[in-house]
Amino acid sequence: MKAKRLEGVMQGVFLFSALISVLSIILIIIFMFAGGVPFMMEYGIVDFLFGDRWSPSNTPSSFGILPMILGSIFVTIGAVVIGVPIGILTAVFMAEFCPPKLYKILKPATNLMAAIPSIVYGFFALQLIVPIMRNFSGGTGMNMLTAMILLGIMILPTVIGLSESSLRSVPRSYYTGSMALGATHERTVMKVIMPAAKSGIISSVILGVGRAIGETMAVVLIAGNQPIIPQSITSGVRTLTTNIVLEMAYAAGEHREALIATGVVLFVFILMINGLFMMIKRKESKA
Amino acid sequence: MSKISIKDMNLWYGDFQALHGVSLEIPQNEITAFIGPSGCGKSTLIKSLNRMNDLVEGCRIEGDILLDGKDIYKSNTNVNTLRKDVGMVFQQPNPFPMSIYNNIAYGPRTHGVKDKKELDEIVEKSLRDAAIWDEVKDDLNKNALSISGGQQQRICIARALAVQPEVLLMDEPTSALDPISTAKIEELVTELKEKYTIVMVTHNMQQASRVSDHTAFFFNGYIIESGDTRKMFTNPKKKQTEDYISGRFG
Amino acid sequence: MSSKLIRGCVYLSAAVTFASLLFILLYIFINGLPHLNSDILSWKFTTDNQSLIPSLITTFIVLGLTLLIATPIGVFTGFYLVEYAKRGNKVVEVIRMATDTLAAIPSIVYGLFGMLFFVTFLGFQYSVAAGVLTSVIMVLPLIIRSTEEALMAVNDSLREASFGLGAGKLRTIFRVVLPVAMPGILSGVILASGRVIGETAALMYTLGTSSNLPSGLFSSGRTLALHMYVLSNEGIHVNESFATGVVLIIFVLIVNGLSTFLSNKLAKGTK
Numbered sequence: 001m002k003a004k005r006l007e008g009v010m011q012g013v014f015l016f017s018a019l020i021s022v023l024s025i026i027l028i029i030i031f032m033f034a035g036g037v038p039f040m041m042e043y044g045i046v047d048f049l050f051g052d053r054w055s056p057s058n059t060p061s062s063f064g065i066l067p068m069i070l071g072s073i074f075v076t077i078g079a080v081v082i083g084v085p086i087g088i089l090t091a092v093f094m095a096e097f098c099p100p101k102l103y104k105i106l107k108p109a110t111n112l113m114a115a116i117p118s119i120v121y122g123f124f125a126l127q128l129i130v131p132i133m134r135n136f137s138g139g140t141g142m143n144m145l146t147a148m149i150l151l152g153i154m155i156l157p158t159v160i161g162l163s164e165s166s167l168r169s170v171p172r173s174y175y176t177g178s179m180a181l182g183a184t185h186e187r188t189v190m191k192v193i194m195p196a197a198k199s200g201i202i203s204s205v206i207l208g209v210g211r212a213i214g215e216t217m218a219v220v221l222i223a224g225n226q227p228i229i230p231q232s233i234t235s236g237v238r239t240l241t242t243n244i245v246l247e248m249a250y251a252a253g254e255h256r257e258a259l260i261a262t263g264v265v266l267f268v269f270i271l272m273i274n275g276l277f278m279m280i281k282r283k284e285s286k287a
Numbered sequence: 288m289s290k291i292s293i294k295d296m297n298l299w300y301g302d303f304q305a306l307h308g309v310s311l312e313i314p315q316n317e318i319t320a321f322i323g324p325s326g327c328g329k330s331t332l333i334k335s336l337n338r339m340n341d342l343v344e345g346c347r348i349e350g351d352i353l354l355d356g357k358d359i360y361k362s363n364t365n366v367n368t369l370r371k372d373v374g375m376v377f378q379q380p381n382p383f384p385m386s387i388y389n390n391i392a393y394g395p396r397t398h399g400v401k402d403k404k405e406l407d408e409i410v411e412k413s414l415r416d417a418a419i420w421d422e423v424k425d426d427l428n429k430n431a432l433s434i435s436g437g438q439q440q441r442i443c444i445a446r447a448l449a450v451q452p453e454v455l456l457m458d459e460p461t462s463a464l465d466p467i468s469t470a471k472i473e474e475l476v477t478e479l480k481e482k483y484t485i486v487m488v489t490h491n492m493q494q495a496s497r498v499s500d501h502t503a504f505f506f507n508g509y510i511i512e513s514g515d516t517r518k519m520f521t522n523p524k525k526k527q528t529e530d531y532i533s534g535r536f537g
Numbered sequence: 538m539s540s541k542l543i544r545g546c547v548y549l550s551a552a553v554t555f556a557s558l559l560f561i562l563l564y565i566f567i568n569g570l571p572h573l574n575s576d577i578l579s580w581k582f583t584t585d586n587q588s589l590i591p592s593l594i595t596t597f598i599v600l601g602l603t604l605l606i607a608t609p610i611g612v613f614t615g616f617y618l619v620e621y622a623k624r625g626n627k628v629v630e631v632i633r634m635a636t637d638t639l640a641a642i643p644s645i646v647y648g649l650f651g652m653l654f655f656v657t658f659l660g661f662q663y664s665v666a667a668g669v670l671t672s673v674i675m676v677l678p679l680i681i682r683s684t685e686e687a688l689m690a691v692n693d694s695l696r697e698a699s700f701g702l703g704a705g706k707l708r709t710i711f712r713v714v715l716p717v718a719m720p721g722i723l724s725g726v727i728l729a730s731g732r733v734i735g736e737t738a739a740l741m742y743t744l745g746t747s748s749n750l751p752s753g754l755f756s757s758g759r760t761l762a763l764h765m766y767v768l769s770n771e772g773i774h775v776n777e778s779f780a781t782g783v784v785l786i787i788f789v790l791i792v793n794g795l796s797t798f799l800s801n802k803l804a805k806g807t808k
Contacts, residue, residue, distance in 0.1 A: 004705075006707060007705055007706060007707050010707050011617075011621060011706075013613060014613045014614070014616045014617035014620075014621060015617055015621070015628075017609070017610045017611075017613035017614045017616075017617065018613070018614040018617040018618060018628075018632050019632070020610050020614070020677070021614060021632060021635040021636045021639060021677055021678070021681065022631055022632055022635040024635070024639060024674045024677070025635045025638055025639055027650070027654060028642070028646070028647075028650045028674075031650055031653045031654050031658070032646065032649065032650060032653070035649075035653050085550070086550045086553050086554060087550075087554070088550075089546055089547050089549075089550030089551070090547075090550045090551045090553075090554040090555075092547050092550075093547045093548065093550065093551035094551070096547075097544070097547055097548070097551075098551075106551075106555060108793065108794075108797045109555060109558055110554075111793055111796070111797065112558065112789065112790065112793050113554075113558050115728075115731045115735065115789045115792065115793050116561070116735070116786065116789060117734070117735025117736070117737070117762050117765075117785055117789065118644075118735065118737060118738070119735070119737050119762050119765050119766050119769070119785075120561070120565065120735075120765070120782050120785055120786060121561070122766075122769070123565075123765065123769045123778055123779075123782055124561050124564060124565060124782075126769060127564070127568070127775070127779075128564060153557050156554055156557075160554070171381070173377060173379055173381035174381060174383055174384070176339065176342070176377065176381070177377065177381040177382075177383065177443070177446075178383070178393070178397075179339065179342060179370065180337065180339060180370055180374065180375035180377070180447070181370060181371070181374070181393065181394040181397060181446065181447070181450055182366075182367040182368060182369070182370035182371035182394070182397060182398065182450060183367065183393075183394075183397040184367055184540045185540075186540040186543040186544055187397055187540065187543075189543075190543055191393070191397075192383050192393075195383075195384070195385065196383070196384045207641075210641055210643075213643070214642075214643025214644070214645065214646070215643070216643065216644060216645040216737075216738040217644075217737040217738050217766055220770075221769060221770065241643065241645045241738070244645055244648075244649065245645060245648075245738060245741065248649075248652075248741075248742055249742075260649060260653065263645065263646055263649040266643065266645070266646060267642070267646050270641055270642060270643060270646070271638070271641075273641070274637065274638055274641040277641070278634070278637060
């Protein structure tokens with residue numbers, strides 16, 4: 001009898017634990033939206049999202065986050081352009097070209113790359129890429145291109161990890177089928193294996209986009225942080241994430257609410273990206 | 288006349304010797320069947336004929352395999368051309384996850400055919416030769432994975448034919464199929480020998496006796512007996528062969 | 538495309554990837570190791586020595602407390618999802634969606650939420666408690682995911698054998714399934730540690746950035762990563778930043794090595 005009751009109690013405990021995640025996400029949504037949406041309504045959603053002036057300390061102050069939205073988008077696109085091809089091809093290397101002995105070293109290396117703290121990446125870029133950029137383009141060297149390069153490197157492990165596992169899950173019979181027709185290893189990989197792993201590779205890119213758009217501490221050190229729509233690739237840039245981190249320390253009242261609202265916009269971006277990711281994953285598991 | 292001659296061939300996977308002193312003549316425009324119990328070396332040998340064994344790590348070969356009198360294991364052999372000339376159909380139908388058309392066109396494109404009209408012709412001819420044209424001609428853009436297993440296998444045969452091979456290797460091509468699909472493939476194979484030299488591995492003794500002209504019986508990595516199929520099935524020379532074809536083991 | 542060109546691109550990409558990693562590691566180590574001296578390792582933080590010891594201790598405190606709370610919750614969630622819930626169950630779908638979404642939320646949003654909920658709404662102020670609870674939510678999906686995978690890798694015949702001997706579900710889980718799945722679960726916990734050790738954005742406005750050792754649960758502090766952020770942002774303590782970076786990377790190396798070791802062990806154990 002006693003054992004039976006314990007079984008029941010523990011099952012309850014397990015279910016309760018499982019519901020904590022659900023509770024957390026609900027709380028996060030409620031508090032983020034409650035903290036940011038009222039301000040957006042009051043200030044005007046259009047003015048907030050599409051205003052190109054961010055000057056919280058002016059009177060009257062203006063809170064347009066278009067420069068940050070564009071900043072995030074530009075920087076992310078740049079990171080994708082740099083990181084995705086390298087990442088996917090590295091995944092191809094890992095899955096199809098890498099000798100097993102080398103793989104034993106490189107696989108943990110990609111994991112390590114994923115685990116290096118953002119702040120270390122940021123500091124590295126600040127010490128190395130920024131001065132190079134300063135020589136190359138003038139100015140402070142803290143600009144959009146610097147951020148793109150750094151984020152391009154930072155999304156590599158995300159892209160590599162998922163792409164590699166989807167390449168590896170392609171049935172080996174496709175490979176032998178193509179080789180038996182006299183195709184080379186390279187052609188087989190490019191024309192048969194990669195197309196077959198397409199949805200996994202796309203998912204990896206989406207996750208990479210999520211990582212790039214959400215990255216904060218690395219970007220804040222090197223992007224220049226001017227809240228102005230960047231005019232060129234070597235202009236300074238401020239993203240949604242860095243906008244929050246930069247000013248939260250001293251913001252109060254309306255300003256603080258505007259920063260939380262910035263967080264809401266970022267959050268919605270992430271939810272959309274994640275929704276897309278889940279959709280692809282679901283489609284894949286059905287096929 | 289021999290299309291392929293195998294001369295005193297030994298093959299190892301690492302330390303394990305899978306084939307011992309195998310010699311065999313494979314005649315042109317006829318069907319040769321490899322039979323024998325699992326693990327006897329018949330699949331290993333068929334995979335050596337287009338050097339698919341190269342893909343297996345630790346695989347080592349001694350002896351000669353001559354295709355039209357030329358040693359295919361010579362260092363200056365172009366493996367990709369060899370595999371174009373010696374096509375292969377696998378046990379499990381393995382169409383690529385693309386349209387039927389692209390499956391068939393994959394091989395010719397691999398070997399440099401770009402012209403759209405030429406590709407169209409090759410696709411149609413290959414599908415006709417594989418006796419599946421009438422079933423799929425309106426669905427060429429359909430994903431090849433969406434059709435039935437028997438149809439998929441004929442697509443794979445068509446895919447192999449599209450690169451205009453001289454020899455067609457079939458590694459248990461019907462073992463994953465239902466009886467009706469199997470009958471269709473067997474019928475197709477007998478038609479194909481007009482143009483191609485066919486080597487077929489099979490588990491199914493009836494299939495070997497129905498379809499093939501020559502049979503080689505494998506056991507533990509040795510060819511125990513080979514020769515005319517009818518003779519071998521009615522009057523086997525070796526005791527082991529008799530035991531096997533009468534179903535006493537394997 | 539010719540084979541050589543493809544091969545070239547693939548090799549080049551891999552070279553770029555691993556060269557950047559190697560370069561980052563070497564760069565930080567070469568510049569940081571010489572400054573890892575007695576000053577920076579002194580017991581008390583002063584504006585002169587920029588000691589990292591208080592942050593190091595704070596890191597351990599935050600990490601320990603986070604794991605203490607997050608591990609049971611995460612592992613139990615895994616139990617529920619794998620061992621109890623039936624397939625296609627609506628609750629499972631909701632939970633899975635929740636954990637997937639949690640996994641995708643960027644640190645800074647966790648930071649904002651922690652600030653709004655723990656710091657302001659619950660009145661914790663910038664404190665160890667607020668920082669820890671925020672980290673707990675953040676690492677939950679990591680622990681849940683790896684627990685799930687480790688449990689699913691356990692062969693069903695083991696469970697059947699245990700049930701067949703008349704053992705209950707609970708006994709089967711704790712005595713039979715858990716030991717086999719342990720390396721996988723641990724490697725998830727270790728990954729979670731890595732995340733906490735390297736975290737900055739989520740902690741900045743929850744734990745705060747006070748340079749002293751926290752005096753209690755409701756007092757502020759800074760972890761190593763935060764310390765490094767503050768130093769590099771100020772821009773005057775470059776050497777100390779490098780040194781802190783070295784310590785951080787050493788941590789990450791240890792954590793990752795352990796995790797790789799354990800997952801290899803799991804792979805062997807379930808075969």
